[in-house]
């Protein structure tokens with residue numbers, strides 16, 4: 001609960017005054033949309049981005065109303081929020097009580113689920129080597145995911161070292177990362193692992209033991225994972241095994257499958273309305289796709305939807321007003337310019353800067 | 354030892370069959386359509402796993418419980434079986450492609466009914482010789498069954514497309530009405546029938562009704578004194594599962610965990626493994642838990658809610674005492690629980706307001722089905738159910754409404770169908786409520802419901818016959834779990850990590 005409150009206060013402090021609660025939610029959940037990517041850049045909240053994507057479930061609405069009740073935040077127009085003086089004080093208090101790990105970085109490691117992929121591979125590798133070390137050949141794997149199993153198998157088989165040597169190497173690599181953390185943090189990490197003797201403890205169980213909340217344990221754990229990935233990239237010769245557990249990350253510039261489909265129709269010369277009807281989707285959804293495409297694809301020609309003049313006008317207005325709040329921008333532009341056009345203009349400017 | 358027993362030993366390492374298994378396997382191998390009623394824990398899965406080894410073609414198993422299929426495949430793989438796979442929504446696209454690309458490799462393939470409703474897949478499967486078509490949880494095919502699924506109605510057609518292979522229908526519990534429905538809906542020809550009695554003599558049945566939630570918690574805490582472990586405790590809501598897990602840990606000093614749909618998959622797998630490893634004394638769960646659990650020494654099942662049917666009650670209590678040891682099923686419910694179950698049961702089907710809103714003239718009606726469903730905010734289960742019926746009735750064609758048919762008439766028929774189905778569910782629920790009457794032997798009620806013969810007198814029947822008894826930890830001395838060894842070693846985290854990877858001190 002406290003960690004969720006701390007996270008929400010941080011997110012609202014960065015983006016809440018200009019974005020609706022939904023917009024804030026999308027940042028924390030790592031929604032793969034053009035708007036969210038733009039927001040993350042604009043508000044510079046990369047650290048907490050996507051922090052709730054692969055995390056224990058958090059009911060954001062109930063946390064927000066609890067914060068309101070405490071007088072920590074106040075709501076503004078269009079479901080925006082800002083911190084009160086009490087909110088700033090409480091935020092400080094939470095920073096001491098449930099600090100956010102210094103090594104945690106959401107955008108690079110959570111957005112594409114790299115951290116989760118790495119962790120799944122690491123825990124399966126440890127479980128497998130751990131069982132083999134005790135001559136147990138058949139056991140129930142901790143991950144059912146086929147790609148995880150395949151990748152771990154590849155690591156195990158394509159090595160000139162014996163299983164015993166691999167175990168030693170893995171021990172040394174994990175141990176040397178954990179040494180950089182406090183004993184308590186390292187202990188949480190180790191007790192989460194599945195071995196030949198024990199299934200390990202869940203976040204919930206560890207949280208109950210430590211008298212902390214589940215999300216706190218999760219972030220602490222992920223902070224260690226992020227450090228492992230970062231070290232294995234920076235000092236790759238010292239972490240040959242960990243390095244091989246980092247999952248391949250999809251091309252940063254790729255758009256969602258559904259937007260790509262819309263792009264195909266556009267290339268075939270279809271109007272947005274036609275595409276919406278053919279695909280049985282709302283027009284606004286198709287417009288979202290166009291914004292997404294514009295953000296990712298420099299070669300995309302928006303001429304059918306917006307003139308260069310409007311692009312410049314909208315982008316300049318956003319810069320002048322120091323906001324990316326669509327409603328404010330629209331109010332300060334000539335009539336007839338749609339929200340869709342403003343979003344498109346901002347996407348084009350931010351994608352190509 | 355007979356040939357079949359040799360095969361059993363060769364492939365699975367068991368020395369002998371459990372009751373009915375051999376008869377079912379023989380019947381299937383003799384290419385007879387077969388319907389078998391085996392209570393949970395009687396080794397249903399062996400009835401197709403062994404034939405899959407011995408028949409030349411492919412064995413397809415249809416089950417509505419996708420996570421259970423996945424568990425089974427993982428378990429088979431972890432025992433070295435390489436020819437089993439599953440196709441369901443739980444697979445990523447890549448995994449699905451892999452399973453389909455190597456179709457010839459599998460001898461045992463689990464498929465979800467949703468997947469089988471796709472024509473291209475059926476065509477692909479039909480290219481292989483299919484020897485056995487297994488319908489697991491076959492009661493789902495019947496309107497009279499307690500968890501009817503529309504996707505199951507397509508299975509007879511699928512079987513036909515696959516060249517009418519031998520059909521094996523399996524279910525834990527079913528009344529005779531349901532039995533006849535399965536036979537006719539699956540077009541089974543003079544099937545062999547096997548029916549194990551549903552009454553399990555080694556489970557002491559207790560029902561305790563309370564005035565209110567407070568009293569319920571007190572009774573729960575009281576029951577935990579000296580009760581037999583390990584236990585599964587079924588709760589009506591996620592919140593209850595969490596609260597009672599906490600209560601049992603705090604007042605009973607038990608090692609507990611909660612398990613429900615809101616728990617991440619990663620944690621669900623861990624909790625299952627903890628339970629199997631005897632690292633937990635009690636799991637508090639919504640009814641999502643237990644189906645795939647292969648643990649024979651569960652001693653107690655606690656119900657904190659009223660199951661929706663006698664079938665469901667037996668399925669859940671049947672997870673206790675598969676090893677034959679004395680076990681217990683204790684139900685503790687308050688008046689609110691009776692109402693809660695009724696509400697949930699009514700929510701299983703869309704009400705007339707929803708139906709009216711999606712048909713032409715309704716508030717959410719749109720030319721495309723997907724748009725209609727989205728506007729109406731249909732839950733996934735309603736979406737699939739209505740899509741199936743509307744397509745079957747001809748009101749939907751390729752995802753669009755067909756305005757050339759009499760939609761008004763179709764709407765009336767649909768409303769009538771749901772009305773009958775709701776009535777049937779309520780009837781089943783009333784049967785379950787009779788358990789709360791306190792004056793009739795619970796086993797007698799169950800026997801009556803399934804038309805079974807009375808068995809011999811039990812020393813521990815139910816709390817009506819034996820009001821002052823309790824199954825306690827001492828009854829199964831020997832199998833009782835003492836404190837487990839220190840897990841993952843002890844001492845510092847370094848020592849633990851060394852133990853896990855078997856490293857010595859000096860490294």
Ligand SMILES: [Zn+2]
Pocket residue numbers: 794795796797814815816817818819
């Ligand atoms: Zn009795």
